[in-house]
Amino acid sequence: MSENQFKISASPHIRSKSTTEGIMQLVTIALFPAAAFGVWNFGIYALAMLVTTTAAAVATEYIYQKLMHKPVTVRDFSAVVTGLLLGMNMPPTAPLWMGALGSVFGILIVKQLFGGLGQNFMNPALGARCFLLISFTGPMTRFVYDGVTGATPLAQLKAGEAVNSMEMLIGRIPGTIGETSVIAIIIGAIFLILTGVIDLRIPGTYILTFVIFVGIFGQFTEAKAGLFDPQYITAQLCGGGLMLGAWFMATDYVSSPITKKGQYVYGILLGVLTGLFRLFGGSAEGVSYAIIISNLFVPLIEKATLPKPFGKGGEK
Structure with missing residues (x-):
C-alpha cells in the first residue's frame, strides 16, 4: 500500500477555488438586471440612490x-x-x-461591530432597511x-382590490427600486444558479x-381569495420584495444555515413568517x-440539524 494514502494535513480538507471577492462580484453582476430596470423604471434619481447607498457602504467600511x-x-x-x-x-423618492x-447603519452596526464579514448575525442590507x-x-x-x-x-391586494399580475411580472408598478421586475430578478437568479453561487434549497423551499x-x-383575508386561487397566488409572488429577498438576501452565506436540512427548515420558516406578516399583519x-x-434562528437551526459524528459520543 502506498505511503501517499496516509498523508495527514490540517483542516480544512475540502478546498475551493472560490473566493469571497469572486462570489461577491458574481452577486453584483446578478443584481445588475434588476437594478438597471429600476433605473429605467423610476429615472435618474433611482441611479443616484443606488450610487449613494453603495458609496456610503464602501466608505463606512473603509473609514x-x-x-x-x-x-x-x-x-x-x-x-x-x-x-x-x-x-x-429603497423607495425611488426617499431622500439620498x-x-x-x-x-x-448596515455596515457599522450590523456588520463591523459584530466582527466584520462572516460574523454578522443578520443580513446587513435588510437590517438597515x-x-x-x-x-x-x-x-x-x-x-x-x-x-x-x-x-x-x-396594498391594493390586501384591501381586496383587483391588480394586474402581468404588469407586476414585468415591473411597471410602484415599489422599491429593485423589487418591481420579477423577470429581471429571475434573470439574475438563473445566473447565480448557473455559476454555482446559490442552489434551490433555500429559495425553492421559501417560495413553495x-x-x-x-x-x-x-381566503380568510380581505381579498377573499379562493383555495389556491392562481391569480391571487401569482400576484402575491410578483408583488413586493419576495423574489428579491428569496434569491438574493435569504441566501446570504453568513446569515443562513450551512446544513442542508437546516436550509430546508430555514426556507419553511421564511415562507410561514412572510405569509403571516402579509396576510394577517398590519x-x-x-x-x-x-x-x-x-x-436570528439560524444558530438554533444549525444546532438541531448538524450531523452527529460517528464514534465516541456520536451515533453508533
Whole structure:
C-alpha cells in the first residue's frame, strides 16, 4: 500500500477555488438586471440612490477599518453588495441622505461591530432597511409611479382590490427600486444558479412554503381569495420584495444555515413568517422582517440539524 494514502494535513480538507471577492462580484453582476430596470423604471434619481447607498457602504467600511487599524477589506465587494441591495430596497423618492444613513447603519452596526464579514448575525442590507422603516416610516412607505402617489399592488391586494399580475411580472408598478421586475430578478437568479453561487434549497423551499400558506389562508383575508386561487397566488409572488429577498438576501452565506436540512427548515420558516406578516399583519409586506427574524434562528437551526459524528459520543 502506498505511503501517499496516509498523508495527514490540517483542516480544512475540502478546498475551493472560490473566493469571497469572486462570489461577491458574481452577486453584483446578478443584481445588475434588476437594478438597471429600476433605473429605467423610476429615472435618474433611482441611479443616484443606488450610487449613494453603495458609496456610503464602501466608505463606512473603509473609514471604520482604518480607524480601528484593521485590514481594509473593501476590495472583497461585500460592502458593494450591501450598499447595492439596500439601494434596491429603497423607495425611488426617499431622500439620498436617508439611503446613506442606512448604509452606515448596515455596515457599522450590523456588520463591523459584530466582527466584520462572516460574523454578522443578520443580513446587513435588510437590517438597515428595517432600521429605516422603523425610524422613517412615512418616506420609506411612500411610493410614486409616473408622477402619481399611490398604493403598491400588494396594498391594493390586501384591501381586496383587483391588480394586474402581468404588469407586476414585468415591473411597471410602484415599489422599491429593485423589487418591481420579477423577470429581471429571475434573470439574475438563473445566473447565480448557473455559476454555482446559490442552489434551490433555500429559495425553492421559501417560495413553495409561501405558495402553500397563501393558497390555504388567502381566503380568510380581505381579498377573499379562493383555495389556491392562481391569480391571487401569482400576484402575491410578483408583488413586493419576495423574489428579491428569496434569491438574493435569504441566501446570504453568513446569515443562513450551512446544513442542508437546516436550509430546508430555514426556507419553511421564511415562507410561514412572510405569509403571516402579509396576510394577517398590519402591513402588506413582510419579507424584510421575515428574513431578519429567521436570521436570528439560524444558530438554533444549525444546532438541531448538524450531523452527529460517528464514534465516541456520536451515533453508533
